[in-house]
Amino acid sequence: MRALFPRSFDPVTRGHQDVLRRAAPLFDEVVVCVMFNSNKTGRFPTAERLDRLRTAANGLSNVTIDSHVGGLLVDYCRRVGIDVVIRGVRNSHDLDYEMPMAYMNHELAGIETFFIAADPAQAYISSTLVTAMTQQDLL
Template identity: 75%
Template sequence: MRALFPGSFDPVTQGHEDILRRAALLFDEVVVCVMFNASKTGRFPVAERLERLRAAATDLGNVTVDSHTGGLLVDYCDRTGIDVVVRGVRGVADLEYEVPMARMNRELAGVETFFIAADPALSHISSTLVTTVSQQGRVPGC
């Protein structure tokens, strides 16, 4: 079974890498895809995010890296024949954000969502927090 692991990945964090590695153990193929989110202003160019994801997946033979800048996630799924989306969740707030989208994706295109709970050692990490800290001149090990 093929699965899609979508996100803005701006920047790619150890939490993203952990979810990707765990998904790669569960699915025959995982496509990790940098998605364009009109409500977010990207800090890193898409090409840089793609390269970081490729580097994170060099030893994962069943992972491919892609990007999607136009249309909905379900449009990408329809075009590529993917029926499962993987999402990492750190806690209740993430679930409250993710569940309505999962329901909509299922209603629109029959796409199911597979939630993977974040590793507790990494659950404090978010791209937003990493960006905020790095903008203040600190380099987090995330």
Template identity: 70%
Template structure:
């Protein structure tokens, strides 16, 4: 079974990689996909995020890297023949938000969502936090 692990990956974090490795051990193939996020302004260009993801996934033979920055996640899933979306959840707020998205994806296209809880040692890390820390150190 093929699964999609979508995100902005701006930047990719150890938490993302942990979820990706765990998903790769459960599914036949995992497509990690850089998606557009209307609520975020990208720090790194999509091409750079793709290059970084390719670099850190070289040892995962059943993982491929792609992007979809125009349209809905369900559109990508339909065109790629993917029926499962993998999402990492760090806390209750993540779970609540992701559950709402999962319901929409299931209603729109029959796409199921597979939640992987964050490793407790990594749950405090987010791309947004890393960007904020980097910005404060650059000032």
């Protein structure tokens, strides 16, 4: 089974890497995809995000890195044959945010959502926090 781990990865954090390393053994393939929200301005160029993801996925032979601009997540999933979306959740706020999207992805395309609870040691990390602090300390 192929799974998709989509995020903006702006920037890639240790929390993202933790979710990826825990998800990889559970699926035949995990596609990590940099997704772009037209309502947001990215802080890091696409090439840098992709390079950082390749580093984060080092040693995970069943992980591929991709990017997607425009269109819905379900459109990407249909195009590349993905049935499961991986989402890391740090707390109940994250879960409350993710559930409506999970319901909609299932309703629109039959795509299941697989939630992975954050490692408590990484749960405080967010891309916003990483951007505000010294990058080297949290990446």
